Amino acid sequence: MTIVVKEGTASLRWRISVSGIVQGVGFRPFVYRLALERGLSGFVANTSEGVAIEAQGQAAQLEDFLVALREEAPPLARIGEIVSCSIPLVEESEFVFNHSDASGPVATLISPDVAVCAECLAEFFAPDDRRFRYPFINCTNCGPRYTIIRGIPYDRPNTTMADFAMCQACRREYDDPGNRRFHAQPNCCPECGPHLTFAEADGGRLGNGEAAVAEASQRLAAGEIVAVKGIGGFHLAVDAANARAVERLRQRKGREAKPLAVMVADLAAARRICRLEDMEVQALTSRERPIVLADKKEGHGLAEAVAPGSDQFGLMLPYAPLHYLLLEGKAGAMVMTSGNRSEEPICIENDEALLRLQGIADCFLMHDRPIHLPCDDSVVSFQAGMVRQLRRSRGFAPGPLTLAESGSMVLGVGAELKNTVCLLKEKQAFCSQHIGDLKNLEAYRVFRQSLGQLAALFEITPALVAHDLHPQYLSSRWAAEQQGLPTLAVQHHHAHLAACLAENRQAGPAIGIILDGAGYGPDQTIWGGEVLLGDARGYRRFAALESLPLPGGDAAVQAPWRTALSYLQAAFGADLPELPFMAAHECGMILAMVGKGVNSPLTSSCGRLFDAERRQADHSV
Ligand SMILES: [Zn+2]
Ligand SMILES: [Zn+2]
Numbered sequence: 001m002t003i004v005v006k007e008g009t010a011s012l013r014w015r016i017s018v019s020g021i022v023q024g025v026g027f028r029p030f031v032y033r034l035a036l037e038r039g040l041s042g043f044v045a046n047t048s049e050g051v052a053i054e055a056q057g058q059a060a061q062l063e064d065f066l067v068a069l070r071e072e073a074p075p076l077a078r079i080g081e082i083v084s085c086s087i088p089l090v091e092e093s094e095f096v097f098n099h100s101d102a103s104g105p106v107a108t109l110i111s112p113d114v115a116v117c118a119e120c121l122a123e124f125f126a127p128d129d130r131r132f133r134y135p136f137i138n139c140t141n142c143g144p145r146y147t148i149i150r151g152i153p154y155d156r157p158n159t160t161m162a163d164f165a166m167c168q169a170c171r172r173e174y175d176d177p178g179n180r181r182f183h184a185q186p187n188c189c190p191e192c193g194p195h196l197t198f199a200e201a202d203g204g205r206l207g208n209g210e211a212a213v214a215e216a217s218q219r220l221a222a223g224e225i226v227a228v229k230g231i232g233g234f235h236l237a238v239d240a241a242n243a244r245a246v247e248r249l250r251q252r253k254g255r256e257a258k259p260l261a262v263m264v265a266d267l268a269a270a271r272r273i274c275r276l277e278d279m280e281v282q283a284l285t286s287r288e289r290p291i292v293l294a295d296k297k298e299g300h301g302l303a304e305a306v307a308p309g310s311d312q313f314g315l316m317l318p319y320a321p322l323h324y325l326l327l328e329g330k331a332g333a334m335v336m337t338s339g340n341r342s343e344e345p346i347c348i349e350n351d352e353a354l355l356r357l358q359g360i361a362d363c364f365l366m367h368d369r370p371i372h373l374p375c376d377d378s379v380v381s382f383q384a385g386m387v388r389q390l391r392r393s394r395g396f397a398p399g400p401l402t403l404a405e406s407g408s409m410v411l412g413v414g415a416e417l418k419n420t421v422c423l424l425k426e427k428q429a430f431c432s433q434h435i436g437d438l439k440n441l442e443a444y445r446v447f448r449q450s451l452g453q454l455a456a457l458f459e460i461t462p463a464l465v466a467h468d469l470h471p472q473y474l475s476s477r478w479a480a481e482q483q484g485l486p487t488l489a490v491q492h493h494h495a496h497l498a499a500c501l502a503e504n505r506q507a508g509p510a511i512g513i514i515l516d517g518a519g520y521g522p523d524q525t526i527w528g529g530e531v532l533l534g535d536a537r538g539y540r541r542f543a544a545l546e547s548l549p550l551p552g553g554d555a556a557v558q559a560p561w562r563t564a565l566s567y568l569q570a571a572f573g574a575d576l577p578e579l580p581f582m583a584a585h586e587c588g589m590i591l592a593m594v595g596k597g598v599n600s601p602l603t604s605s606c607g608r609l610f611d612a613e614r615r616q617a618d619h620s621v
Contacts (some may be wrong), residue, residue, distance in 0.1 A: 492519025
């Protein structure tokens with residue numbers, strides 16, 4: 001692809017390198033257009049650092065080009081640095097768009113998945129558009145990315161769209177530098193792209209396309225549980241105002257009390273059920289579209305079982321075009337919780353969902369665009385004047401955190417519960433999506449797949465693998481199995497301190513107050529309520545909650561009365577009073593265990609202290 005430039009006008013040639021998120025976001029097409037508008041010759045290409053440009057023309061045009069590169073960059077691009085230098089003129093008359101070349105160097109940053117953009121949405125609702133109500137509409141500025149990429153370079157053959165050959169109309173858009181779908185890898189239409197199907201729980205197909213959506217909507221209205229395939233996996237959807245439906249979902253999913261996320265059609269609907277601060281509105285409508293925890297409003301009209309005992313709902317707005325179809329014309333809200341059994345990762349394949357969600361979902365709304373990696377919804381909360389991430393997943397992963405300092409390539413494999421992994425490359429930390437509890441076989445599979453994906457996408461062979469100090473964590477064992485790579489064991493709470501410093505670009509030393517569930521300490525007790533003094537390199541355990549016996553170890557997490565008893569024993573000794581909650585339990589046996597130190601590891605855990613407090617409070621009257 002070339003443009004012809006008038007000969008004899010060039011006076012300068014610049015080499016410009018751009019780093020950051022510049023692949024899969026329409027950056028090269030954007031550069032190409034800028035060059036075209038300014039009559040420059042040269043080329044644009046991907047490199048292992050980002051994008052390389054050589055541009056030749058008159059000084060004023062070149063300067064203007066450089067300013068526009070930064071100021072008009074496509075919305076999904078995140079420019080790190082632009083470095084330019086003058087080089088000798090070359091005899092040429094064209095500006096060349098270099099296509100990705102699988103054998104050549106490739107760009108390093110992959111965009112997260114992004115909610116459908118306003119322009120695509122306008123087409124989606126325009127009856128005369130060829131993608132009217134087509135739920136897989138996307139462009140260079142929106143749509144799935146991380147969850148459909150199988151390998152690099154980020155080009156169609158390396159995505160889960162490889163099997164969908166573009167029709168002529170789509171191909172024309174894809175090839176046209178002036179089109180907003182120029183090189184949009186998931187580009188497709190009803191003629192050539194994926195489609196919806198509706199299936200009963202036994203797999204029997206009932207309808208396709210619009211009929212599938214209509215059937216799913218009817219079933220939702222009738223109180224059924226519908227499994228809906230989205231961007232990062234399946235959701236389980238029910239009408240959030242239908243108490244019986246929500247209760248059924250809870251029972252079937254084995255989820256007793258944790259709040260369920262709720263999706264509403266728009267901001268007006270969100271305001272009817274929650275009080276929203278400006279920052280919460282911003283987060284709700286952002287292109288990452290996380291779940292936002294927001295205060296419930298009186299008379300919200302949703303079933304109590306959606307978020308029992310909590311004064312907040314986890315709210316989100318539609319982000320896949322399909323969600324808009326499901327919520328169309330509905331004033332109400334839909335529970336949209338991860339499509340999994342408790343503690344398992346979210347389902348992504350149709351056959352897998354039919355199997356794993358058997359007995360939970362009444363019916364299935366699916367599509368045939370494969371999801372390569374599961375990616376749960378992200379969760380944010382407005383606390384102390386800022387929106388803070390509680391779960392960094394879809395919309396954010398694998399977008400990097402920029403660090404203050406550059407270092408060697410390190411792979412962090414995380415702990416065992418709520419696992420995520422992280423790859424350090426130069427000044428950037430690429431964090432995976434939320435993976436979950438590695439003791440779950442399916443989660444452990446996703447853990448290994450995600451490690452492979454990050455290493456492949458960023459072309460990194462780490463110089464060091466950092467893992468938790470606990471030798472029995474599955475992530476620690478995985479690290480130990482890596483042949484030829486040096487490993488480093490990091491104390492769990494030191495990792496928390498270092499991560500907090502890195503995220504805030506502070507070098508320390510700092511006082512870190514870490515209030516946690518459990519982490520293995522170098523003294524072989526379980527730590528968890530720690531005041532550490534240190535930085536990334538090291539720490540001193542300045543103070544900690546008192547270490548007390550945890551009768552039965554992990555079993556006490558499920559039976560917090562045991563912890564309460566142990567803590568009371570420590571406080572009162574021989575004067576331990578009879579308290580109402582004790583009548584219901586075999587306290588003598590537990591006190592004997594504690595007394596003899598049998599199967600009662602010592603812990604300074606803050607989580608266990610909270611368990612004990614809560615147990616007492618429940619029975620204080
Ligand atoms: Zn779009
Ligand atoms: Zn098409």
